[in-house]
Amino acid sequence: MNKYEELANYIFPDVDETIADLEKKYPPRNLKEGAEVTRFAPSPTGFLHLGSLFTSLVAHKVAKDSGGVFYLRLEDTDTKREIEGSGEELVRQLEYFDVAPKEGYLGNHDVGSYGPYRQSERAYIYRVCIKELMLKGRAYPCFCSAQELEETREIQEANKEIPGYYGDYAICRTIEPEEALIRIKSGDPYVIRFRSMGNHNNKVVFHDEIRGDISIAENDMDIVILKSDGLPTYHFAHAVDDHFMRTTTVIRGEEWISSAPIHLELFETLGFKLPKYAHLPVIMKLDNGNKRKLSKRKDPEASVSHFIEGGYPSESLKAYLMSIANSNFEEWTAENKCYDLDKFIFSFDKMSLDGVLFDQDKLNFFSKEVIALFSAEDLYARLVKWSKQYDEVLYKHLIGNKELSIKALNIERGGEKARKDFTNYKDVYPIIGFFYNDRYAEIVKDGYPFNEKFDKKVIIDLLNDFSRSNDYTLANDVWFNSVKELGVRHNFAESNKFYKQNPEQYLGHVGDVAEIIRVAIVGAKNSPNLHSVLQILGKEEVDRRIKLAIEYLN
RNA sequence: GGCCCGUUGGAGAAGUGGCUUAACUCAUAUGCCUUUCACGCAUACAUUCAUGGGUUCGAAUCCCGUACGGGUCACCA
Numbered sequence: 001m002n003k004y005e006e007l008a009n010y011i012f013p014d015v016d017e018t019i020a021d022l023e024k025k026y027p028p029r030n031l032k033e034g035a036e037v038t039r040f041a042p043s044p045t046g047f048l049h050l051g052s053l054f055t056s057l058v059a060h061k062v063a064k065d066s067g068g069v070f071y072l073r074l075e076d077t078d079t080k081r082e083i084e085g086s087g088e089e090l091v092r093q094l095e096y097f098d099v100a101p102k103e104g105y106l107g108n109h110d111v112g113s114y115g116p117y118r119q120s121e122r123a124y125i126y127r128v129c130i131k132e133l134m135l136k137g138r139a140y141p142c143f144c145s146a147q148e149l150e151e152t153r154e155i156q157e158a159n160k161e162i163p164g165y166y167g168d169y170a171i172c173r174t175i176e177p178e179e180a181l182i183r184i185k186s187g188d189p190y191v192i193r194f195r196s197m198g199n200h201n202n203k204v205v206f207h208d209e210i211r212g213d214i215s216i217a218e219n220d221m222d223i224v225i226l227k228s229d230g231l232p233t234y235h236f237a238h239a240v241d242d243h244f245m246r247t248t249t250v251i252r253g254e255e256w257i258s259s260a261p262i263h264l265e266l267f268e269t270l271g272f273k274l275p276k277y278a279h280l281p282v283i284m285k286l287d288n289g290n291k292r293k294l295s296k297r298k299d300p301e302a303s304v305s306h307f308i309e310g311g312y313p314s315e316s317l318k319a320y321l322m323s324i325a326n327s328n329f330e331e332w333t334a335e336n337k338c339y340d341l342d343k344f345i346f347s348f349d350k351m352s353l354d355g356v357l358f359d360q361d362k363l364n365f366f367s368k369e370v371i372a373l374f375s376a377e378d379l380y381a382r383l384v385k386w387s388k389q390y391d392e393v394l395y396k397h398l399i400g401n402k403e404l405s406i407k408a409l410n411i412e413r414g415g416e417k418a419r420k421d422f423t424n425y426k427d428v429y430p431i432i433g434f435f436y437n438d439r440y441a442e443i444v445k446d447g448y449p450f451n452e453k454f455d456k457k458v459i460i461d462l463l464n465d466f467s468r469s470n471d472y473t474l475a476n477d478v479w480f481n482s483v484k485e486l487g488v489r490h491n492f493a494e495s496n497k498f499y500k501q502n503p504e505q506y507l508g509h510v511g512d513v514a515e516i517i518r519v520a521i522v523g524a525k526n527s528p529n530l531h532s533v534l535q536i537l538g539k540e541e542v543d544r545r546i547k548l549a550i551e552y553l554n
Numbered sequence: 555g556g557c558c559c560g561u562u563g564g565a566g567a568a569g570u571g572g573c574u575u576a577a578c579u580c581a582u583a584u585g586c587c588u589u590u591c592a593c594g595c596a597u598a599c600a601u602u603c604a605u606g607g608g609u610u611c612g613a614a615u616c617c618c619g620u621a622c623g624g625g626u627c628a629c630c631a
Contacts, residue, residue: 075631079630238631332615357565359566416590419591421592484589515589524590528592
C-alpha cells in the first residue's frame with residue numbers, strides 16, 4: 001500500500017494488469033539474429049508527404065534486407081487535426097510505391113499479433129503503464145489550465161529562463177495524492193504528467209545510427225503523457241508502442257532528435273530496452289534563398305500524390321529518394337542498369353547528415369532512365385492504369401488502339417541507345433499522339449509546318465513521288481537510300497555534306513526531304529524514327545495522310 | 555534566445571593526415587554523331603573544401619573561435 005494507490009485506482013479503475021502482464025502478452029518477436037523491426041507511424045492528418053515516403057522507404061528497406069518486419073502504426077491521437085479517410089489513403093499510396101507493410105494498420109483492417117495498431121484503440125495499454133508509473137510516484141495529475149501554463153511561460157521568458165514545466169515551475173508535482181483525488185472527484189479537469197528525475201545540467205549521450213553519438217542535456221521536463229481527452233501524447237505512445245510492438249530500430253525524421261532525452265528517460269523509467277534510433281535528414285526546398293522543409297500547404301511536390309497524378313512511375317521516385325538516402329545508389333544503378341531497390345545494399349553510414357534540396361531535374365533524369373527500361377507492353381499497361389484515372393483522352397486512345405499503341409511505344413525501345421524521351425506518363429501523348437488518326441486530324445486541322453523556303457509545287461511533287469515509289473518494308477538503311485534517290489530526282493543533295501559544298505546547286509538536302517515527309521505524316525517537324533513510324537502506320541494510312549497534305553497545299 | 559545537428563561547384567555527393575592537380579552523377583554550355591527529336595560520345599564548369607587561428611614536415615581531413623544554414627523548445631505528431 002502506498003500513498004498513490006488510492007489515487008491510481010480511482011483514475012484507472014479498469015486497469016487490473018501490470019507492465020509485466022503486457023510483457024507476456026506482447027513477447028519479443030521470434031526473429032533470426034540481426035532481423036530489424038521497423039515501422040512507419042504516420043498520423044492521419046493528410047496525404048502522404050514526400051518526407052514520409054522517404055522514411056517509409058528506408059524503414060521498409062532496412063526491415064526487408066535484414067529479414068525483419070516492417071509494420072504500420074497509426075498515430076491517431078490528435079483528434080483535432082485528423083482528416084477523415086486519410087489513413088486509408090496513406091496505405092493506398094504506400095501500396096502504389098510497393099512499400100506497404102504486411103503488418104499493422106492496413107486501411108480497413110489490422111494484421112499482426114502486436115496490435116491494436118491504432119493508438120486510439122490502445123488506451124488500455126497506456127493506462128496500464130501510466131498506472132504503474134503513478135504507483136511508483138513517477139506520474140501525477142496536473143490541473144494547470146492552458147492559461148496558467150501560458151503565464152508561467154511568459155514569466156520564464158521575461159526572466160530569460162528555460163520555458164517549460166519543470167522544477168519549481170511544475171506546481172502540480174507537489175500536490176499530495178489525497179488532495180489530487182479530491183480535486184479529481186470534484187470534477188477538476190486534469191492531465192497526467194511524467195515526473196522527471198533528470199537534471200538539465202547533466203548530459204545524456206545516445207547513439208544515432210546515422211549521426212553517431214549525440215550528447216544533449218538530460219530531460220527535466222514533466223511532460224504530459226496523458227491528455228485530458230484520455231489519449232497519450234506522442235512521446236509516451238512512442239515508448240510504450242515501440243516497446244510492445246518490439247521495434248528494434250526507430251526510423252524517423254531529424255526533428256525528433258531534440259526530444260530524444262525525453263524518450264530515453266521514459267524508456268528507462270518504464271523498464272524498457274531502448275531501441276536503436278536513426279534520424280533521417282529532411283527534404284527541403286529553396287525559398288527566397290533560404291532552405292526550408294517542404295511544406296504540404298505551400299509546395300505541391302511535398303505531397304506524394306502530386307507525383308502519382310503527374311505520371312511518375314513509382315520506381316522513379318523511389319530511385320530518386322534512394323539516391324538521397326545513399327548517394328552510391330546512383331553509381332550502382334549506372335553500373336547495373338537496374339533500379340530494383342531490392343538488389344541494392346543500403347547502409348545507414350552512407351547517409352547524408354544534412355537536409356537535401358528537392359531536385360526536380362534529378363527526379364526527371366531517373367524517371368527517363370526508369371521508363372526507358374520498361375518493355376513496351378509493360379509501359380502500355382502502366383499507361384492504361386494511369387490514364388484511366390488522370391487522362392481520359394489518352395485512355396480512350398490506348399484502349400481503342402492497343403496494338404498500334406504498343407508498336408508506337410516500342411520505337412527505339414531497349415538496347416544501348418534507347419530513346420529516353422518520356423519523363424513521365426504525361427509526356428507520352430504529345431509525342432506519340434499523331435499515330436491516332438483522330439489526333440492527327442486535330443493536329444493538321446490548322447495546317448502543316450512545312451518549311452516555307454520550299455515552293456509548294458516542289459513539296460507536292462516530292463510527296464507524290466514518295467507515295468508512288470517507296471517501300472518501307474525495306475530495312476531502315478535501304479529504305480533511307482531510296483529517300484536519298486527520291487531527293488536526288490527532285491534536285492536535293494543526297495547528304496548535308498554535299499549540299500554544304502555547293503548550296504547553290506541544290507534546292508536542299510536529304511534532311512529537308514525527310515522533313516517534308518515527316519511533316520506530312522505526323523504534322524510536326526519532330527517525331528520518333530520516321531521509318532518506324534511509316535512501318536507502323538502502314539501504306540494505306542501513309543498514302544491517306546500524304547493525300548491530305550497535298551490537298552492542304554493545293 | 556537556449557540546446558542539438560550541420561557547412562566540399564548551381565544540385566546530390568566521394569573523401570577518415572601525404573595516392574587529390576578534389577572522384578562520380580544531375581543540371582548548364584559548346585562540339586561531334588545523326589533524316590528530325592531523343593539517345594550516345596567528347597570537352598568545359600571548385601587553384602579550393604564557410605571563415606579566422608592553431609597542431610603537423612604535410613590539413614578538405616585533427617583542435618579552438620567566429621559566421622552562416624537547419625532542427626527543436628505544445629494537452630501536434
